[in-house]
Amino acid sequence: MTHETAVSNAKEIADGVLAPAAGQNDKAGRFSTEAVEALGRAGLLGLMLPAEAGGSGLGPRTLATVIATLAEADASAAMVYLMHVLGAATIAAARPGADVAPALQEIAAGRHLSTLAFSESGSRSHFWAPVSRARRNGAGVHISAKKSWVTSAGHAQSYIVSSLAPEGAGPTDSTLYLVPAGTRGLSVASPWDGLGMRANASAPMLLDDCEVPAGLQLTDDGGGFPAMLNVVLPLFNLGTSAVALGLCRAAVAGTAGHLKSARFEHLGQSLGESLPTLRAQLATMQIDTDGLSARIDDLIDHLERPRDTTMLRVLETKAAAGDVAIAVTSAAMRTCGGAAFSKHMIVERLFRDAHAGAVMAPTGDVLREFIAKAILGMPLF
């Protein structure tokens, strides 16, 4: 698959599968299995897997474009896809000897959805410091953990679970494990009923003494933290920024459509023709959206050609994207007035979905902490 085919497949799914059902799925809080099946059939589940693992070996540029395209139609589905890509990348980066070939094969064949189960009730958004600790069981481990949010909970075929290494000494001495769906002791703790992203099943999950064989240990003991930083964080921050971009584009399009179609009949004009204040709001939304797009392009360039400033850009882009998505969708709400407030149009779903980015860890606040500490030469953890 090439970049162009991947993007055109994503557009087809966005228009044909996601857009027609997004409103209903949001209302019902319904996870779209049709979306996942369509992504699998189109070969998009193996997008970034290396060719040796049966994947397409495509890079961050394609990932960002595919995700923004999906998010413009349905941010919940785009987030499900992003968490899968991160899970797949972590499996593909497993330590030598890990028994991951069957999972990779299924992902490449479009039949396996993965996700990340990092956040825990005990350490909340500080996902780099799990409070659960794996317990040695012969060559494998047993894990008990309260995972506070897991996108695609109950729908994924595998969960990438973090836990403190059995003999880990510090708070970040974690290990990553692949826990297949159906593992005894693994369950969804309660249903997902979020303000936004309502169709992505980001429910809490419980691991109750789950047995994980040695072959499904993905990192060395204590190697979870470096994998989170090097494999997951750059793509997660890029992907959530691309979700934000898709939301902003949809907000601009939805607002422009409303300004053209809604009319002041007594004046014989559309809203857009009548009110310069609304035109100015729309213009600001467009400026902010294109600014975010440029920022994402800059991050992609940094990921393709890593340099000293790459980690800073990784942190900055997600922090900025969270704020831009909230600002642009808030402007859309105000510009579209009571029609938006009364849920007559998609803008209010975009507004609710946009608020997830800033609270998904690393949150906007934590990113600012990291950025400022990096500038001041202070240790981040």
Ligand SMILES: Cc1cc2nc3c(=O)[nH]c(=O)nc-3n(C[C@H](O)[C@H](O)[C@H](O)COP(=O)(O)OP(=O)(O)OC[C@H]3O[C@@H](n4cnc5c(N)ncnc54)[C@H](O)[C@@H]3O)c2cc1C
């Ligand atoms: C829709 C959705 C999907 C999710 N999907 C997943 C998933 O698939 N896998 C997963 O592992 N997790 C997932 N999460 C969890 C997410 O990544 C965060 O862990 C979670 O949103 C944090 O919420 P909290 O209430 O625990 O935050 P808290 O940690 O309680 O934070 C509360 C506030 O304090 C601020 N804060 C915290 N620490 C600092 C600091 N050091 N400096 C400054 N401010 C700080 C935060 O920014 C926040 O505003 C998801 C969350 C959402 C909303």
